[in-house]
Protein backbone atom coordinates (compact mmCIF):
# COMPACT_ATOMS: atom_id res chain seq x y z
CA UNK A 43 0.00 0.00 0.00
CA UNK A 44 1.32 3.44 -0.93
CA UNK A 45 0.28 6.95 0.12
CA UNK A 46 -1.07 8.84 -2.91
CA UNK A 47 -2.32 12.13 -1.46
CA UNK A 48 -2.74 14.32 1.62
CA UNK A 49 -5.74 16.68 1.62
CA UNK A 50 -7.20 19.08 4.16
CA UNK A 51 -10.47 20.76 5.13
CA UNK A 52 -10.56 23.55 7.71
CA UNK A 53 -13.82 23.60 9.68
CA UNK A 54 -14.84 26.74 11.58
CA UNK A 55 -15.60 25.43 15.07
CA UNK A 56 -14.79 27.42 18.20
CA UNK A 57 -11.28 27.08 16.74
CA UNK A 58 -10.43 26.33 13.09
CA UNK A 59 -10.27 22.52 13.10
CA UNK A 60 -7.66 21.45 10.52
CA UNK A 61 -8.87 18.05 9.27
CA UNK A 62 -6.26 16.00 7.41
CA UNK A 63 -7.03 13.10 5.06
CA UNK A 64 -4.28 10.70 3.94
CA UNK A 65 -5.21 8.64 0.87
CA UNK A 66 -3.71 5.44 -0.57
CA UNK A 67 -3.60 3.51 -3.84
CA UNK A 68 -5.82 0.82 -2.27
CA UNK A 69 -8.65 3.23 -1.55
CA UNK A 70 -8.20 3.14 2.23
CA UNK A 71 -8.04 6.60 3.79
CA UNK A 72 -7.22 7.92 7.27
CA UNK A 73 -8.71 11.05 8.80
CA UNK A 74 -6.75 13.09 11.37
CA UNK A 75 -6.79 16.56 12.82
CA UNK A 76 -4.17 19.17 13.70
CA UNK A 77 -4.54 21.80 16.41
CA UNK A 78 -5.38 25.20 14.93
CA UNK A 79 -2.75 27.83 14.27
CA UNK A 80 -1.47 30.17 11.60
CA UNK A 81 0.30 28.28 8.85
CA UNK A 82 -0.67 24.78 10.03
CA UNK A 83 -2.83 24.00 6.98
CA UNK A 84 -0.12 25.24 4.62
CA UNK A 85 2.54 23.21 6.44
CA UNK A 86 0.47 20.02 6.03
CA UNK A 87 0.65 20.59 2.27
CA UNK A 88 4.38 21.33 2.56
CA UNK A 89 4.83 17.91 4.21
CA UNK A 90 2.81 16.00 1.60
CA UNK A 91 5.58 15.36 -0.99
CA UNK A 92 7.79 13.90 1.76
CA UNK A 93 5.39 10.98 2.39
CA UNK A 94 3.63 10.42 -0.96
CA UNK A 95 4.77 7.07 -2.38
CA UNK A 96 5.69 5.70 1.08
CA UNK A 97 3.98 2.89 2.97
CA UNK A 98 1.49 4.32 5.52
CA UNK A 99 2.36 1.51 7.95
CA UNK A 100 5.78 2.99 8.81
CA UNK A 101 4.35 5.80 10.93
CA UNK A 102 7.52 6.42 12.98
CA UNK A 103 9.68 6.55 9.86
CA UNK A 104 7.29 8.96 8.12
CA UNK A 105 7.19 11.30 11.14
CA UNK A 106 10.96 11.22 11.45
CA UNK A 107 11.26 12.03 7.72
CA UNK A 108 8.84 14.97 8.04
CA UNK A 109 10.62 16.31 11.15
CA UNK A 110 14.01 16.13 9.45
CA UNK A 111 12.96 17.39 6.00
CA UNK A 112 11.03 20.34 7.49
CA UNK A 113 13.82 21.42 9.84
CA UNK A 114 14.09 24.68 7.89
CA UNK A 115 10.46 25.41 8.79
CA UNK A 116 11.32 24.89 12.45
CA UNK A 117 10.35 21.30 13.16
CA UNK A 118 11.49 21.10 16.79
CA UNK A 119 8.29 22.85 17.87
CA UNK A 120 5.44 25.12 16.83
CA UNK A 121 3.21 24.98 13.76
CA UNK A 122 5.40 22.51 11.85
CA UNK A 123 5.11 19.90 14.60
CA UNK A 124 1.38 20.62 14.79
CA UNK A 125 0.96 20.01 11.04
CA UNK A 126 2.89 16.74 11.34
CA UNK A 127 0.64 15.79 14.28
CA UNK A 128 -2.44 16.08 12.06
CA UNK A 129 -0.88 13.78 9.47
CA UNK A 130 0.26 11.38 12.21
CA UNK A 131 -3.29 11.06 13.58
CA UNK A 132 -4.57 10.36 10.04
CA UNK A 133 -1.88 7.69 9.56
CA UNK A 134 -2.89 5.82 12.74
CA UNK A 135 -6.54 5.92 11.64
CA UNK A 136 -5.49 4.60 8.23
CA UNK A 137 -3.36 1.79 9.71
CA UNK A 138 -6.20 0.82 12.06
CA UNK A 139 -8.66 0.66 9.17
CA UNK A 140 -6.21 -1.33 7.01
CA UNK A 141 -5.67 -3.87 9.84
CA UNK A 142 -9.33 -3.78 10.91
CA UNK A 143 -8.43 -2.85 14.49
CA UNK A 144 -9.00 0.16 16.76
CA UNK A 145 -6.12 2.62 17.22
CA UNK A 146 -5.94 1.71 20.93
CA UNK A 147 -4.81 -1.83 20.01
CA UNK A 148 -1.85 -0.37 18.10
CA UNK A 149 -0.63 1.30 21.34
CA UNK A 150 -0.76 -1.78 23.54
CA UNK A 151 -4.48 -2.10 24.13
CA UNK A 152 -6.83 -0.56 26.67
CA UNK A 153 -6.35 -0.09 30.39
CA UNK A 154 -9.85 1.43 30.38
CA UNK A 155 -12.80 1.33 27.97
CA UNK A 156 -14.12 4.78 28.93
CA UNK A 157 -12.13 7.99 28.86
CA UNK A 158 -13.10 10.57 31.47
CA UNK A 159 -13.65 14.01 29.94
CA UNK A 160 -13.63 17.36 31.72
CA UNK A 161 -15.68 20.25 30.41
CA UNK A 162 -13.89 23.54 30.01
CA UNK A 163 -16.43 26.14 31.15
CA UNK A 164 -16.93 29.81 30.55
CA UNK A 165 -18.94 31.96 32.91
CA UNK A 166 -20.05 34.52 30.38
CA UNK A 167 -19.60 38.24 30.75
CA UNK A 168 -20.43 38.51 34.40
CA UNK A 169 -17.69 38.69 37.02
CA UNK A 170 -20.07 37.63 39.72
CA UNK A 171 -18.90 34.39 41.44
CA UNK A 172 -22.57 33.31 41.46
CA UNK A 173 -22.52 33.17 37.64
CA UNK A 174 -19.60 30.72 37.85
CA UNK A 175 -21.60 28.57 40.26
CA UNK A 176 -24.60 28.67 37.94
CA UNK A 177 -22.51 27.67 34.92
CA UNK A 178 -20.94 24.82 36.92
CA UNK A 179 -24.38 23.46 37.83
CA UNK A 180 -25.50 23.70 34.20
CA UNK A 181 -22.46 21.77 32.91
CA UNK A 182 -22.77 19.18 35.67
CA UNK A 183 -26.37 18.58 34.62
CA UNK A 184 -25.00 17.36 31.25
CA UNK A 185 -23.37 14.52 33.20
CA UNK A 186 -19.77 15.71 33.57
CA UNK A 187 -17.84 14.61 36.66
CA UNK A 188 -14.92 16.96 35.99
CA UNK A 189 -14.88 20.66 35.06
CA UNK A 190 -12.43 23.49 34.56
CA UNK A 191 -12.86 27.24 34.76
CA UNK A 192 -10.58 30.12 33.82
CA UNK A 193 -9.65 31.93 37.00
CA UNK A 194 -8.03 34.85 35.22
CA UNK A 195 -10.63 35.68 32.58
CA UNK A 196 -13.09 37.28 32.68
CA UNK A 197 -11.53 39.04 35.61
CA UNK A 198 -12.47 42.65 36.28
CA UNK A 199 -8.93 43.34 37.39
CA UNK A 200 -7.27 42.25 34.17
CA UNK A 201 -8.95 45.06 32.30
CA UNK A 202 -7.48 48.52 31.87
CA UNK A 203 -7.29 49.77 35.45
CA UNK A 204 -8.08 53.30 34.34
CA UNK A 205 -11.62 52.02 33.64
CA UNK A 206 -11.93 50.75 37.20
CA UNK A 207 -13.89 53.14 39.47
CA UNK A 208 -11.39 52.32 42.23
CA UNK A 209 -8.18 51.87 40.26
CA UNK A 210 -5.86 51.71 43.22
CA UNK A 211 -7.48 48.60 44.67
CA UNK A 212 -6.14 46.46 41.80
CA UNK A 213 -2.42 45.76 41.66
CA UNK A 214 -2.60 43.81 38.46
CA UNK A 215 -1.64 45.29 35.12
CA UNK A 216 -0.77 43.13 32.14
CA UNK A 217 2.99 43.22 32.63
CA UNK A 218 3.94 43.05 36.30
CA UNK A 219 2.35 39.63 37.05
CA UNK A 220 1.15 40.63 40.51
CA UNK A 221 -2.04 39.65 42.32
CA UNK A 222 -3.40 42.34 44.63
CA UNK A 223 -5.56 41.81 47.69
CA UNK A 224 -8.80 42.56 45.81
CA UNK A 225 -7.93 40.22 42.93
CA UNK A 226 -7.03 37.48 45.39
CA UNK A 227 -10.37 37.88 47.22
CA UNK A 228 -12.21 37.67 43.88
CA UNK A 229 -10.34 34.52 42.79
CA UNK A 230 -10.90 32.76 46.10
CA UNK A 231 -14.58 33.72 46.04
CA UNK A 232 -14.93 32.21 42.55
CA UNK A 233 -13.31 28.93 43.69
CA UNK A 234 -15.49 28.91 46.79
CA UNK A 235 -18.68 29.53 44.78
CA UNK A 236 -17.95 26.74 42.29
CA UNK A 237 -16.88 24.22 44.94
CA UNK A 238 -20.02 24.86 47.03
CA UNK A 239 -22.17 24.53 43.91
CA UNK A 240 -20.75 21.18 42.72
CA UNK A 241 -19.86 19.50 46.01
CA UNK A 242 -16.69 17.79 47.17
CA UNK A 243 -16.66 14.81 44.78
CA UNK A 244 -16.42 16.68 41.48
CA UNK A 245 -13.00 17.10 39.88
CA UNK A 246 -12.45 20.88 39.69
CA UNK A 247 -9.49 22.49 37.91
CA UNK A 248 -8.72 26.20 37.50
CA UNK A 249 -6.60 27.80 34.77
CA UNK A 250 -4.46 30.96 35.10
CA UNK A 251 -3.00 31.15 31.55
CA UNK A 252 0.61 31.89 32.57
CA UNK A 253 -0.18 35.20 34.25
CA UNK A 254 1.57 35.45 37.60
CA UNK A 255 4.93 35.86 39.31
CA UNK A 256 6.26 33.05 41.51
CA UNK A 257 5.43 34.59 44.94
CA UNK A 258 1.94 35.60 43.77
CA UNK A 259 1.31 32.17 42.26
CA UNK A 260 2.35 30.56 45.55
CA UNK A 261 0.02 32.81 47.56
CA UNK A 262 -2.82 31.98 45.16
CA UNK A 263 -2.19 28.22 45.19
CA UNK A 264 -2.08 28.23 49.00
CA UNK A 265 -5.25 30.32 49.25
CA UNK A 266 -7.01 27.75 47.03
CA UNK A 267 -5.91 24.74 49.11
CA UNK A 268 -9.23 24.52 51.03
CA UNK A 269 -11.09 23.92 47.73
CA UNK A 270 -9.30 20.65 46.95
CA UNK A 271 -8.54 21.43 43.30
CA UNK A 272 -7.73 18.69 40.83
CA UNK A 273 -5.11 21.15 39.67
CA UNK A 274 -4.20 24.82 39.25
CA UNK A 275 -3.08 25.25 35.64
CA UNK A 276 -0.25 27.48 34.43
CA UNK A 277 -0.07 29.94 37.36
CA UNK A 278 3.37 31.09 36.11
CA UNK A 279 4.74 31.56 32.56
CA UNK A 280 5.69 28.24 30.92
CA UNK A 281 9.33 28.72 29.97
CA UNK A 282 11.14 28.53 33.29
CA UNK A 283 10.98 25.00 34.68
CA UNK A 284 12.73 25.94 37.94
CA UNK A 285 10.08 28.60 38.61
CA UNK A 286 7.35 25.99 38.01
CA UNK A 287 9.04 23.69 40.49
CA UNK A 288 9.28 26.41 43.13
CA UNK A 289 5.51 26.99 42.96
CA UNK A 290 4.71 23.27 42.96
CA UNK A 291 6.83 22.59 46.02
CA UNK A 292 5.31 25.44 48.03
CA UNK A 293 1.68 24.23 47.98
CA UNK A 294 -0.50 21.16 48.33
CA UNK A 295 -2.58 22.38 45.36
CA UNK A 296 -1.41 20.25 42.40
CA UNK A 297 0.13 22.36 39.62
CA UNK A 298 -0.40 21.44 35.94
CA UNK A 299 1.29 22.60 32.74
CA UNK A 300 2.25 21.32 29.28
CA UNK A 301 -0.03 22.64 26.52
CA UNK A 302 2.80 24.81 25.10
CA UNK A 303 5.42 22.08 24.84
CA UNK A 304 6.28 19.97 21.78
CA UNK A 305 7.64 16.45 21.25
CA UNK A 306 9.22 14.26 23.91
CA UNK A 307 12.22 16.57 24.22
CA UNK A 308 10.02 19.50 25.17
CA UNK A 309 8.72 17.63 28.24
CA UNK A 310 12.04 16.11 29.35
CA UNK A 311 13.17 18.74 31.84
CA UNK A 312 9.65 19.30 33.23
CA UNK A 313 9.29 15.59 33.95
CA UNK A 314 12.82 14.84 35.12
CA UNK A 315 12.77 17.76 37.58
CA UNK A 316 9.23 16.78 38.67
CA UNK A 317 8.50 20.48 38.33
CA UNK A 318 4.70 20.05 38.34
CA UNK A 319 2.32 17.34 39.57
CA UNK A 320 0.32 16.88 36.34
CA UNK A 321 1.41 17.11 32.67
CA UNK A 322 -1.05 18.37 30.02
CA UNK A 323 0.15 17.77 26.44
CA UNK A 324 -2.13 18.78 23.57
CA UNK A 325 -1.94 15.60 21.50
CA UNK A 326 -2.90 16.92 18.00
CA UNK A 327 -0.44 19.80 18.62
CA UNK A 328 2.64 18.39 20.37
CA UNK A 329 3.58 15.62 17.92
CA UNK A 330 0.68 13.18 17.81
CA UNK A 331 -0.38 9.90 19.38
CA UNK A 332 2.96 8.08 19.51
CA UNK A 333 4.83 11.14 20.78
CA UNK A 334 2.16 11.64 23.48
CA UNK A 335 2.52 7.97 24.51
CA UNK A 336 6.28 8.47 24.87
CA UNK A 337 5.71 11.55 27.07
CA UNK A 338 3.12 9.63 29.12
CA UNK A 339 5.52 6.73 29.67
CA UNK A 340 8.33 9.10 30.65
CA UNK A 341 6.02 10.89 33.13
CA UNK A 342 4.88 7.52 34.46
CA UNK A 343 8.43 6.66 35.52
CA UNK A 344 7.96 9.52 38.03
CA UNK A 345 4.33 8.51 38.75
CA UNK A 346 3.06 11.79 37.27
CA UNK A 347 -0.50 11.71 35.83
CA UNK A 348 -1.30 12.99 32.33
CA UNK A 349 -4.31 15.23 31.61
CA UNK A 350 -4.32 16.13 27.90
CA UNK A 351 -5.28 19.66 26.87
CA UNK A 352 -7.73 19.45 23.95
CA UNK A 353 -9.69 21.90 21.80
CA UNK A 354 -10.26 19.54 18.86
CA UNK A 355 -13.32 18.43 16.92
CA UNK A 356 -14.58 14.86 17.56
CA UNK A 357 -11.89 13.57 15.14
CA UNK A 358 -8.85 14.79 17.12
CA UNK A 359 -10.61 14.18 20.43
CA UNK A 360 -11.50 10.52 19.82
CA UNK A 361 -8.15 9.74 18.15
CA UNK A 362 -6.47 11.11 21.30
CA UNK A 363 -8.88 9.11 23.49
CA UNK A 364 -7.60 5.89 21.89
CA UNK A 365 -4.03 6.53 23.00
CA UNK A 366 -5.26 7.77 26.41
CA UNK A 367 -6.86 4.33 26.83
CA UNK A 368 -3.38 2.81 26.53
CA UNK A 369 -1.64 5.18 29.01
CA UNK A 370 -1.21 3.82 32.54
CA UNK A 371 -1.14 7.35 34.00
CA UNK A 372 -4.08 8.92 32.10
CA UNK A 373 -6.19 11.11 34.39
CA UNK A 374 -8.77 13.10 32.38
CA UNK A 375 -8.97 14.83 28.97
CA UNK A 376 -10.38 18.24 28.06
CA UNK A 377 -13.51 19.02 26.06
CA UNK A 378 -13.58 22.65 25.01
CA UNK A 379 -16.68 22.82 22.80
CA UNK A 380 -19.58 22.85 25.25
CA UNK A 381 -20.75 26.01 23.47
CA UNK A 382 -20.66 24.45 19.95
CA UNK A 383 -24.08 22.77 19.59
CA UNK A 384 -23.11 20.92 16.36
CA UNK A 385 -19.80 19.49 17.70
CA UNK A 386 -21.28 15.97 17.80
CA UNK A 387 -22.99 16.38 14.42
CA UNK A 388 -19.61 16.61 12.67
CA UNK A 389 -19.50 12.79 12.83
CA UNK A 390 -22.18 10.20 12.16
CA UNK A 391 -23.84 8.04 14.79
CA UNK A 392 -24.26 8.23 18.53
CA UNK A 393 -23.03 11.16 20.68
CA UNK A 394 -19.25 11.14 21.14
CA UNK A 395 -19.39 12.10 24.83
CA UNK A 396 -22.05 10.56 27.06
CA UNK A 397 -22.35 11.48 30.74
CA UNK A 398 -18.87 12.95 30.71
CA UNK A 399 -17.10 9.94 29.19
CA UNK A 400 -16.01 8.78 25.72
CA UNK A 401 -16.92 5.09 25.54
CA UNK A 402 -14.55 3.49 23.04
CA UNK A 403 -15.93 0.93 20.59
CA UNK A 404 -14.26 -1.76 18.48
CA UNK A 405 -14.58 -0.12 15.09
CA UNK A 406 -11.29 0.14 13.15
CA UNK A 407 -9.11 3.25 13.41
CA UNK A 408 -10.71 5.95 15.57
CA UNK A 409 -14.05 4.57 14.43
CA UNK A 410 -15.56 7.89 13.32
CA UNK A 411 -17.12 8.82 9.98
CA UNK A 412 -17.11 12.50 9.07
CA UNK A 413 -20.53 13.95 8.30
CA UNK A 414 -19.52 15.72 5.10
CA UNK A 415 -22.69 17.84 4.90
CA UNK A 416 -22.06 19.32 8.35
CA UNK A 417 -18.35 19.79 7.62
CA UNK A 418 -19.15 21.61 4.36
CA UNK A 419 -21.72 23.84 6.10
CA UNK A 420 -19.05 25.02 8.53
CA UNK A 421 -16.07 25.12 6.19
CA UNK A 422 -13.86 28.18 6.70
CA UNK A 423 -15.04 30.44 3.87
CA UNK A 424 -12.92 30.52 0.76
CA UNK A 425 -11.10 27.29 1.69
CA UNK A 426 -11.19 23.97 -0.10
CA UNK A 427 -13.03 20.85 1.10
CA UNK A 428 -10.30 18.19 0.78
CA UNK A 429 -9.04 19.64 -2.48
CA UNK A 430 -12.36 20.40 -4.19
CA UNK A 431 -12.57 23.81 -5.81
CA UNK A 432 -13.64 26.35 -3.17
CA UNK A 433 -17.26 27.37 -3.54
CA UNK A 434 -17.97 31.06 -3.96
Ligand code: MG
Nearest residue numbers: 249275276301
Ligand atom coordinates in the same frame (compact mmCIF):
# COMPACT_ATOMS: atom_id res chain seq x y z
MG1 MG B 1 -4.77 26.05 29.81
